[in-house]
Amino acid sequence: MLKKICAWGRAIGSALVLTGVVLSSPNVLAQDKLVVGAYPSNPPWETHTPDGKYVGFEVDVVNEVGKRLNLKVEFVPLDFQPLFAAVSSSRIDLAISSISITPERLKSLAFTQPYYDADAGVGTRLNSPVKKVADFKGRTVGYISGTTGEAWVKANETSMGFSTKSYKTLEDMVLDLNAERIDAALSDVPTLQYTFAKMKGLVVSDSMPSELRYGLMMRKNHPLLGKINAAISAMKKDGTMAAIHKKYFGVDASSSSSTLKEFPIPH
Numbered sequence: 001m002l003k004k005i006c007a008w009g010r011a012i013g014s015a016l017v018l019t020g021v022v023l024s025s026p027n028v029l030a031q032d033k034l035v036v037g038a039y040p041s042n043p044p045w046e047t048h049t050p051d052g053k054y055v056g057f058e059v060d061v062v063n064e065v066g067k068r069l070n071l072k073v074e075f076v077p078l079d080f081q082p083l084f085a086a087v088s089s090s091r092i093d094l095a096i097s098s099i100s101i102t103p104e105r106l107k108s109l110a111f112t113q114p115y116y117d118a119d120a121g122v123g124t125r126l127n128s129p130v131k132k133v134a135d136f137k138g139r140t141v142g143y144i145s146g147t148t149g150e151a152w153v154k155a156n157e158t159s160m161g162f163s164t165k166s167y168k169t170l171e172d173m174v175l176d177l178n179a180e181r182i183d184a185a186l187s188d189v190p191t192l193q194y195t196f197a198k199m200k201g202l203v204v205s206d207s208m209p210s211e212l213r214y215g216l217m218m219r220k221n222h223p224l225l226g227k228i229n230a231a232i233s234a235m236k237k238d239g240t241m242a243a244i245h246k247k248y249f250g251v252d253a254s255s256s257s258s259t260l261k262e263f264p265i266p267h
Helices: 002-024 057-068 082-088 148-160 170-178 189-196 225-237 240-249
Strands: 033-038 046-048 072-077 094-096 109-111 116-125 140-144 163-167 184-188 202-214 217-219
Touching: 033 057, 033 082, 046 057, 057 072, 057 094, 057 225, 057 240, 082 094, 082 109, 082 217, 116 148, 116 170, 116 189, 140 148, 140 170, 148 163, 148 184, 148 202, 163 170, 170 184, 170 189, 170 202, 184 189, 189 202, 225 240
Parallel strands: 033 072, 033 094, 140 163, 140 184
Antiparallel strands: 094 217, 109 217, 116 184, 116 202
16 A cells, blocks of 8 residues: 555656646747748739748738747748638638738638728720720729629629639739730739839729728737737837838828828727
């Protein structure tokens, strides 16, 4: 009996020592990095360069957030549509790619406060008879799958009498526009302007003002949502966000824009 008691005591003691080691060691579940999903061909927001780096407006935003929260930022290349499933399944912590905050998306996902006001643009060829949205009848309009552009064409293609073509990447859509395989391309104005600046014969011929804004997309109840939102507020206060805007667009952000104004977490 004495031997059994001693053995039992040693087992309890070992367990307590092991527990002590576990409790006193760093929390292995503590987050030390941000895994960021990014559509890799979406200038000026994010671009995966040939040397393996990520550059762009939103890349600078998340890198600065990581710096302020003392978190390493790791980028994962994904097409636009898979970003949503990757966030929902916790494969990634957040997604960037000029993602608009919409009531429908807020039903299942979370966003930080916005940092850019987004108007949709109509990209066309300089010699095209299609100059504005009213000219879409009988034409073929391209859009990127999963974007708010898709929602717009689905809502209007029948009543306005145009056909559509879906793309996974901006690059493929613009190449088809240039090759006259589509008559117009829908995307946000700055993205089209940035892309067309490097090409001849393409222009943003019309825009569709909206109340849409871009934010960092995260899963519901992500433990870092509040801290990341606070970091964005601090970046707006100290001029960092304004400097990023000036760097990529060459002009100062409007004082009334979401680039400079602070917002709560949208619901």
